Amino acid sequence: xxxxxxxxxxxxxxxxxxxxxxxxxxxxxxxxxxxxxxxxxxxxxxxxxxxxxxxxxxxxxxxxxxxxxxxxxxxxxxxxxxxxxxxxxxxxxxxxxxxxxxxxxxxxxxxxxxxxxxxxxxxxxxxxxxxxxxxxxxxxxxxxxxxxxxxxxxxxxxxxxxxxxxxxxxxxxxxxxxxxxxxxxxxxxxxxxxxxxxxxxxxxxxxxxxxxxxxxxxxxxxxxxxxxxxxxxxxxxxxxxxxxxxxxxxxxxxxxxxxxxxxxxxxxxxxxxxxxxxxxxxxxxxxxxxxxxxxxxxxxxxxxxxxxxxxxxxxxxx
Amino acid sequence: xxxxxxxxxxxxxxxxxxxxxxxxxxxxxxxxxxxxxxxxxxxxxxxxxxxxxxxxxxxxxxxxxxxxxxxxxxxxxxxxxxxxxxxxxxxxxxxxxxxxxxxxxxxxxxxxxxxxxxxxxxxxxxxxxxxxxxxxxxxxxxxxxxxxxxxxxxxxxxxxxxxxxxxxxxxxxxxxxxxxxxxxxxxxxxxxxxxxxxxxxxxxxxxxxxxxxxxxxxxxxxxxxxxxxxxxxxxxxxxxxxxxxxxxxxxxxxxxxxxxxxxxxxxxxxxxxxxxxxxxxxxxxxxxxxxxxxxxxxxxxxxxxxxxxxxxxxxxxxxxxxxxxxxxxxxxxxxxxxxxxxxxxxxxxxxxxxxxxxxxxxxxxxxxxxxxxxxxxxxxxxxxxxxxxxxxxx
Numbered sequence: 020x021x022x023x024x025x026x027x028x029x030x031x032x033x034x035x036x037x038x039x040x041x042x043x044x045x046x047x048x049x050x051x052x053x054x055x056x057x058x059x060x061x062x063x064x065x066x067x068x069x070x071x072x073x074x075x076x077x078x079x080x081x082x083x084x085x086x087x088x089x090x091x092x093x094x095x096x097x098x099x100x101x102x103x104x105x106x107x108x109x110x111x112x113x114x115x116x117x118x119x120x121x122x123x124x125x126x127x128x129x130x131x132x133x134x135x136x137x138x139x140x141x142x143x144x145x146x147x148x149x150x151x152x153x154x155x156x157x158x159x160x161x162x163x164x165x166x167x168x169x170x171x172x173x174x175x176x177x178x179x180x181x182x183x184x185x186x187x188x189x190x191x192x193x194x195x196x197x198x199x200x201x202x203x204x205x206x207x208x209x210x211x212x213x214x215x216x217x218x219x220x221x222x223x224x225x226x227x228x229x230x231x232x233x234x235x236x237x238x239x240x241x242x243x244x245x246x247x248x249x250x251x252x253x254x255x256x257x258x259x260x261x262x263x264x265x266x267x268x269x270x271x272x273x274x275x276x277x278x279x280x281x282x283x284x285x286x287x288x289x290x291x292x293x294x295x296x297x298x299x300x301x302x303x304x305x306x307x308x309x310x311x312x313x314x315x316x317x318x319x320x321x322x323x324x325x326x327x328x329x330x331x332x333x334x335x336x337x
Numbered sequence: 338x339x340x341x342x343x344x345x346x347x348x349x350x351x352x353x354x355x356x357x358x359x360x361x362x363x364x365x366x367x368x369x370x371x372x373x374x375x376x377x378x379x380x381x382x383x384x385x386x387x388x389x390x391x392x393x394x395x396x397x398x399x400x401x402x403x404x405x406x407x408x409x410x411x412x413x414x415x416x417x418x419x420x421x422x423x424x425x426x427x428x429x430x431x432x433x434x435x436x437x438x439x440x441x442x443x444x445x446x447x448x449x450x451x452x453x454x455x456x457x458x459x460x461x462x463x464x465x466x467x468x469x470x471x472x473x474x475x476x477x478x479x480x481x482x483x484x485x486x487x488x489x490x491x492x493x494x495x496x497x498x499x500x501x502x503x504x505x506x507x508x509x510x511x512x513x514x515x516x517x518x519x520x521x522x523x524x525x526x527x528x529x530x531x532x533x534x535x536x537x538x539x540x541x542x543x544x545x546x547x548x549x550x551x552x553x554x555x556x557x558x559x560x561x562x563x564x565x566x567x568x569x570x571x572x573x574x575x576x577x578x579x580x581x582x583x584x585x586x587x588x589x590x591x592x593x594x595x596x597x598x599x600x601x602x603x604x605x606x607x608x609x610x611x612x613x614x615x616x617x618x619x620x621x622x623x624x625x626x627x628x629x630x631x632x633x634x635x636x637x638x639x640x641x642x643x644x645x646x647x648x649x650x651x652x653x654x655x656x657x658x659x660x661x662x663x664x665x666x667x668x669x670x671x672x673x674x675x676x677x678x679x680x681x682x683x684x685x686x687x688x689x690x691x692x693x694x695x696x697x698x699x700x701x702x703x704x705x706x707x708x709x710x711x712x713x714x715x716x717x718x719x720x721x722x723x724x725x726x727x728x729x730x731x
Contacts, residue, residue, distance in 0.1 A: 123603045128651060137643070263468075307479070315469075318454070321462055
């Protein structure tokens with residue numbers, strides 16, 4: 020039981036990471052119908068930007084190193100601008116083209132960001148700090164150390180990631196559901212032409228979708244970097260899992276993205292633990308197949324629900 | 338100048354291409370030095386790779402371009418084909434020529450198995466489900482190591498030229514001929530598929546499943562068939578892979594490979610046979626530009642890095658997609674339509690339009706001031722009342 024609880028907690032922590040990036044993917048998909056393969060590399064790039072501000076080595080010049088939270092919010096601003104600019108410059112020209120064209124454009128962005136990061140900052144892995152401790156009303160937030168939950172232990176940083184993922188999810192939900200801009204974005208995603216006729220600035224909504232997605236990705240990148248070390252390929256594995264998570268939850272549902280990520284993380288972790296030779300005695304399966312098992316779960320779920328757990332089925336009039 | 342009919346022109350182009358592929362590429366290294374455009378053995382190896390890559394691109398294009406099903410998992414099918422052929426050859430002593438069709442047929446069966454559950458999925462969901470296949474494949478290969486030799490991979494003894502051809506060509510040239518022959522056969526098959534009932538059914542399903550169904554096409558049957566045929570192509574590519582590269586390991590089939598196949602056909606041209614081949618050529622030759630980029634960076638005193646070429650590759654990928662929506666094949670088709678009179682016509686047309694615009698701009702102010710007041714009453718609608726007329730003049 021103790022082991023089980025511990026493994027579930029660890030799985031939830033990993034799953035929250037997948038969920039964060041999946042959120043970013045879903046944001047772009049629901050506003051612009053684009054599967055953005057560059058999401059992970061955009062997050063990596065913005066995290067490098069944050070690292071630059073934190074370390075004081077700004078593109079070969081020395082600047083005064085900034086405090087964590089200042090750098091954090093500057094990076095968010097940078098990500099917002101970068102996302103909107105990408106939509107304007109790169110995605111707008113291929114708007115309305117077949118989905119594969121747009122996918123290839125995002126693969127092009129993937130290559131550009133990997134290349135630029137390698138060119139500016141080199142391939143050596145770099146350490147990235149965890150967010151410093153903040154005390155609010157006697158409760159400690161962020162920082163390092165660990166916390167006992169019953170018999171299990173969870174590190175503060177993992178807890179931070181989980182809380183942040185759920186927090187962003189709730190914030191996005193509220194944003195889409197209760198604000199006029201969120202309503203505009205939903206309308207744009209559903210029917211751009213009608214939205215434009217109703218006076219919604221469709222172009223701005225699309226840019227905003229990319230900007231928000233880049234910002235969410237940046238938060239994900241800055242929280243993941245302390246675990247996996249900052250380097251150009253740091254998001255590759257996470258990105259593929261995030262895709263799987265987004266699909267599992269349903270590509271157009273922010274809560275689905277987080278739930279999908281958590282399910283994926285827990286499944287993977289439990290399979291990895293309980294298929295050990297200690298528990299099962301077969302040689303055709305084992306902990307090294309945990310990725311395969313997690314993917315199998317996704318494919319099975321898709322067999323039953325072809326648009327994911329929370330995805331809406333699109334009905335088309337013929 | 339010699340004028341040829343379309344048919345004759347096509348024949349001439351075909352003969353030139355055949356001459357280039359069968360004679361120039363493999364044997365130009367034996368030509369005297371002053372002949373331009375000679376290909377050394379490394380280039381011949383690259384040409385074999387292009388042929389091999391074209392086979393899988395053709396198969397993927399049948400599935401994605403013609404049938405509209407996105408697959409991000411074709412690396413897995415190539416892996417199945419490659420491993421089937423390698424195991425048959427190394428562990429069971431089969432001759433190489435027998436392994437290629439068997440690898441193709443076996444992979445086709447696997448593709449059929451994948452195609453059935455894929456029926457329920459569309460768009461991003463299908464893409465990720467097939468991506469899952471590509472992700473899991475290296476793990477599965479590594480796990481069942483008593484069959485697949487595990488992580489250290491299988492080395493395949495290189496093909497040697499058979500005795501009858503010994504004096505004529507060396508081993509590299511022989512492999513090239515095998516690859517080009519297989520690629521030619523597969524191209525021929527694909528050509529016929531897309532021009533037959535089967536291909537038309539694929540296209541009809543892509544354009545509208547409901548309309549296709551109404552025409553009496555069994556959608557599930559043809560969709561799974563597209564998957565099976567596509568996997569057959571990937572399997573044949575795998576069989577060629579082990580002859581060209583002489584080594585397979587789980588690392589040969591990472592996810593990026595599957596993504597590259599998809600990029601190949603989109604950049605080359607979706608639903609185009611020529612596009613599959615052009616895309617394959619582009620992809621194999623892309624690493625060639627690497628040294629040039631670093632030279633360029635050095636001339637501008639910028640730091641060089643291996644990743645600089647990634648930036649260029651990504652940028653050109655984006656530019657190609659923006660400016661050539663139909664890929665290289667669509668671009669080539671547009672180029673062939675540009676005939677000299679047409680070009681001249683469009684240029685003169687352009688100037689005429691510009692000139693017209695300039696004339697109208699110049700004439701506008703003069704015309705307005707000269708006959709404005711006098712002309713205006715005439716433009717009034719005939720029903721206009723007298724009272725209105727009086728308002729306007731006062």
